[in-house]
């Protein structure tokens with residue numbers, strides 16, 4: 001049922017790695033050569049488990065998709081891509097049912113989305129008439145240099161082959177186009193303090209967790225020019241199922257100062273980065 005398969009560094013292949021944290025019958029390892037952090041053992045039926053998890057959350061996702069506060073925040077972020085508009089083509093990597101793409105469409109973008117979750121992508125195609133591909137970006141077969149923007153929210157931690165994924169992102173971006181991505185920050189105060197009490201620290205679901213250095217390394221190996229990495233959030237609150245961790249009072253008091261510090265230390269909960277396909 002919950003059979004596991006062993007993994008190696010996605011960048012270096014079979015090489016030496018150091019165990020960082022053992023958890024849920026698996027462990028996070030750090031590659032001794034390139035520093036990538038990966039789940040050493042993942043579920044053999046990872047895609048099936050992923051499908052079941054996303055299908056179970058679909059109605060909740062659809063309900064939240066029209067939350068006004070969330071929409072306003074998203075539209076502010078989407079406005080930041082205006083200066084890259086040329087072909088007018090916008091891709092979301094890990095689009096779920098496509099609520100971000102609905103917002104991008106409303107701003108005039110011609111949108112495409114890709115996600116391995118069938119139930120979610122089928123919902124977006126059937127109910128929102130979106131152009132969504134079920135599968136990985138490699139299997140979508142987009143033309144080279146097609147997109148002005150590739151956008152990805154909370155997806156890179158689920159990706160089994162991040163290097164191949166970023167290389168495909170680089171291939172489908174036009175010269176001068178950009179890749180915006182956010183993901184979980186391994187190198188965060190929250191992970192350092194909470195460890196396995198943070199529900200995102202889960203090697204059977206999140207098969208890669210990244211540091212700012214990791215994403216810069218992956219960009220360098222993918223024909224993407226790294227532009228900027230920043231981090232956000234410093235909420236030291238345990239939320240792993242079954243966790244008995246109680247946030248000490250002094251950590252609640254430190255939320256503000258920690259959040260300020262992350263601007264310099266890049267130790268916020270989430271990593272955001274922007275990379276550009278080099279202009280010709």
Ligand SMILES: [Zn+2]
Nearest residue numbers: 009012031034
């Ligand atoms: Zn490596």
